[in-house]
Amino acid sequence: MRISPVVARDIRNGVLIGAALLIVLLPLISKVSSQGPEAVQANIAMAQPPAPLPPPVPDFGDVDITASTRELVQWIARTGDNAGMPFVLVDKQAARLHVFNATARLQDSTPVLLGSASGDESVPGIGDRPVALVQPHERTTPAGRFVGRFGHTLTGEDVVWVDYDAAVSMHRVRPTLQPRERRAERLASATIDDNRISYGCINVPAAFYDANIHPVFSTMSAVVYVLPEQKTLGEVFFGLAALPQATVRRSAGAV
């Protein structure tokens, strides 16, 4: 069978056209096939900016909390100041401690004992002095934001260090250390004034410590916010002060 020259020329032209098409198509096809469909879809997804998640909504349950506590927790939730960590909030004026999870949901709440002196600062160098040498007016529980860490005292007792340099810790109440101080009775009473008895540490009922404090801090760091009693929230938490008050109030209502 013989092919006419005309047909042979048409076939040759077709081969040349096909070769040209292959030169164009092959790099594109090889690139797609090497990535796979998942990678292609991932590339498409990555090109789209992720939708921002709304900040968590604080949940206080049915616990009666002060306006300052509510304002600070709403600010923490809105700004993510707790950096994804659970947090503890100590309301000195109410002599109460609140434990929140990382999404600002209140886990539990308890009365606490606090430093007997009113004030939001620690005297410089107080952490280096024996506790017996701490003067009555120096027995303050400092206000501020602290990253609490699990640790131990010299007696081997486990505590949560709030301000290590100032020797301020959060620990189970020690009713037998100074029996005349009646710390357990002070914790159990309904009044607030008698909760100011410590040298600066935060005394927590033992059962509450074991159930809510120890499990959190023994496994991770968590933030401890101590509300001021003499200063304003804005003076202690500068970020809060940086927000226009109108914004704080509006946001508090929205959250």
Added chain:
Amino acid sequence: MTTSKILTTTVAALTVVGAGLVYAQTTAPSGPGPMTQDPATQAQPTPPNTTTPPATTTTPAMPSQESTQRSTVPMTTPQADRN
């Protein structure tokens, strides 16, 4: 005559393209396969309400790490506290 010419050319071109694609598919190095992760490095599902940093829709205000009281020092050494 013209139709026959176009048909012949098209068939020849498509034959070459098809053969080239088949050849490329069979001779290409095998791809990485499905994406798998070392079990040790696989991301674990985050338990709800634990350590997920809350994303915010607004730029956070100045973090309160700048507060007047703060503590970031290591706290590993036992010491006496203020009771």
